Amino acid sequence: MSEEDAPAPVTILLVEDDEVIRRSVTLALERYGYRVVSAGDGLTGLELFREGRHDLLLLDVMLPGLDGIGLCRRIRETSMDPVLMMSARGDALDVVSGLEAGADDYVVKPVDTAVLVARIRSLLRRAVYTPAAASATAPPAADRGRPERSGADGRALLVFGDLTVDTAGLEVSLAGRPVALAPTELRLLLEFAAHPGTVLDRQTLLRNVWDYGWDGDSRVVDLCVQRLRKKIGAARVETVRGFGYKLRR
Template structure:
């Protein structure tokens, strides 16, 4: 697995690179946003690890540029964990975020979680273990779930709206599959963090809320209902 790390602090960039290489990852790194964008365009990377505060082109802008052409998993790093940084990163298309300084074990756990989620992208080639995990979303060898003009091919992992293909980021796709597997059922945020984000611990519910907002913009705001005090549900 290859990770593109974009971090302007030399010490942090070197330490994170060494730590990730110890876990078997190949790391390409850049010290500013424009250099990171150039590296992204030059080669394939399985995951992108972007700092928020970058010279030239900041992490939010870099994330938006990457999302114009790619649905690769993106993990943002924020030095402060301010709500504005978190919201801006997730709205730009990031899948998750961590707050610096971050424990190496936590960072690797988040990376592994994102890489496991990426198996649900149609272009990905899942392993046998990934296929077993995916079966919970696939009722039968080939099933198309229809909710009005929204159609979800659970085998091909294709989504269409009014007959037109719909491009979803990996996390958005998994979130939609989770809702579609339980139509009309209220799913609380911790359940979604556990099943969609693969968290074995309590995560930040803002990640769920922002991803739901992004998904609503793509499939229609009225399809996912907010049940105040409980969570969300996909209308039948």
């Protein structure tokens, strides 16, 4: 393969005010083949985000000028790119605020490089979720127990009241209007849509949606469910206390 044919390296926008951490994380990620663009404050990070294309954003929570929470909110106004937050304290308020602002996942500093790279790879896989992968997760039609109809191009659509999910085109509409979902929100909805009426516990969702087995903080699931509810209707995803969540048929 010629250099012209080689795929472009994955570009990560790192926004971290601590120069030592910024340099060490940059060097670590570059050893794994990532291209890193970095900034030391939130406003500069926002400028870099607007000026270039990035495959993933790695944001510290505590930033001068515009903090990581505010930066994430600004990014989510125009982009559904994967966002991974870094928190020095692992404080519950930091975690919740970051996830509510639209982040897909978080890590606590100091973070092991292998853990950070694993989270990045997981987020990137979600961001390139393919129709083939989506259809592979769904059980045969006879076992689904969910209504289907064909779209104008003959593709099967999953219909739940006024909510329509195109698992091939990876498009979602509510009452005929398109719904913009971040990659993690889309994968979460597809997981629910593949098992309508079935209660899915948090560990199952972490394994199937977040793409890793993790016995720690399950707030990423709860906060992502909250964001999904805001976009498709609060009553659409039901909480089964002590067990998990399910999509109403």
